[in-house]
Amino acid sequence: GQNIDQPTEMTATEGAIVQINCTYQTSGFNGLFWYQQHAGEAPTFLSYNVLDGLEEKGRFSSFLSRSKGYSYLLLKELQMKDSASYLCAVEGSGNTGKLIFGQGTTLQVKP
Amino acid sequence: ETGVTQTPRHLVMGMTNKKSLKCEQHLGHNAMYWYKQSAKKPLELMFVYNFKEQTENNSVPSRFSPECPNSSHLFLHLHTLQPEDSALYLCASSQDGPGSGNTIYFGEGSWLTVV
Numbered sequence: 356g357q358n359i360d361q362p363t364e365m366t367a368t369e370g371a372i373v374q375i376n377c378t379y380q381t382s383g384f385n386g387l388f389w390y391q392q393h394a395g396e397a398p399t400f401l402s403y404n405v406l407d408g409l410e411e412k413g414r415f416s417s418f419l420s421r422s423k424g425y426s427y428l429l430l431k432e433l434q435m436k437d438s439a440s441y442l443c444a445v446e447g448s449g450n451t452g453k454l455i456f457g458q459g460t461t462l463q464v465k466p
Numbered sequence: 467e468t469g470v471t472q473t474p475r476h477l478v479m480g481m482t483n484k485k486s487l488k489c490e491q492h493l494g495h496n497a498m499y500w501y502k503q504s505a506k507k508p509l510e511l512m513f514v515y516n517f518k519e520q521t522e523n524n525s526v527p528s529r530f531s532p533e534c535p536n537s538s539h540l541f542l543h544l545h546t547l548q549p550e551d552s553a554l555y556l557c558a559s560s561q562d563g564p565g566s567g568n569t570i571y572f573g574e575g576s577w578l579t580v581v
Contacts, residue, residue, distance in 0.1 A: 359508070386567045397470075397556065397572040398509075405567060442509065446567065453522065453564050456509035 357381045359457035361443050366463045367433055375428045375441050375460045383448025389417050389428045390442040392459065398442055401428070430462075438464045469493045470573035472557050478579045479547065487542040487576045489557030497563040498540040499570065500532060503554040515540060516563035547580045554578075 359379045367373040379387070386405040390398040404410055404419035404426060416429040428441055443457040470491045479485050491498060500512040514522035515534040529551075531543040540557055554575045560568040 385565055388569070390572075397574045400569045400571070403567070403569060444509075446565065448565065453511055453514075453524075454570060455511075458506070458508045 357445075357447075357455050359443055359445055359455060361441075361457040361460045363458065364461045364463070366465060367430075369433055369435060369464055369466050371433050372429065372431050373433060373462065375430070375443075375462065377426045377428070377443035377457055379424050379426070379443070379445045379457075381445045381447055381455060384421060385446040385448045387417075387419055387426050388444040388446070388454065389415075389426075390444065392440045392442060394439070401441075433464050435464050435466070438462060469571050470557055470559055472555075472573035472576050474576060475574060476577045476579075478581060479544065480581055481547060481549070483547075484543070484545040486544065487555055487557075487578075489540040489542075489573055491538055491540075491557075491559040491571075491573075493559055493561075493571060495559040495561050495571075496537055497560045497568075498534060498537070499558040499560075500540065500542050501556040501558060501572075503556055503575070505553075509556070513542075514564060521563060544578070547578075549580050552579045 361377050389401040392398040402417035409418045414431045419426045440459040440461045442459045444454050446454050473488045497516045502510045512526045513532045533541040556575045557573040558570045560570045
């Protein structure tokens with residue numbers, strides 16, 4: 356079967372660093388996406404990993420280990436506006452590969 | 467103007483009504499999608515269209531009927547829905563279809579309440 360696991364909720368303090376983990380078991384692997392979704396809004400693209408390693412983009416970084424079926428999203432210098440849900444999604448392989456989403460992690464940033 | 471626009475943003479309908487959700491993408495993409503987002507559940511893929519052709523129906527009940535007249539427009543026709551169909555329905559698009567590694571861009575969603 357296909358399964359993507361993320362923590363349901365996390366809380367962190369403004370200015371701190373938080374790591375959101377994602378583990379996956381899917382039929383094939385073509386890449387892993389992270390999306391951010393504020394309440395009542397559309398998910399917006401944050402990052403895409405297809406090879407092992409760390410991808411850094413400003414305050415946000417995403418890491419992938421394909422052998423371990425594991426990724427994390429690292430948020431630095433947290434701001435109140437970072438309070439949102441963070442969705443991990445894996446794309447299967449081949450031209451029938453679908454984007455499978457995890458349940459999402461709701462992050463609350465406190466002052 | 468956002469890349470993917472959906473109307474209406476909110477819809478309340480009775481179980482015997484017929485209504486439609488509309489989606490338009492302004493990104494020149496070839497693939498369009500309908501996703502369902504329910505509380506406490508992962509985003510669920512419903513339908514995929516690639517170059518106007520349906521390439522995926524993820525075992526969706528027939529009370530949901532998609533229509534893709536061209537690569538820029540996607541509809542979801544709704545009839546005789548059930549209260550458990552109440553959810554956020556998200557339209558999305560990507561340059562190429564599933565498996566291509568292309569980023570999927572989402573619309574703001576249509577909040578549907580079935581009473």
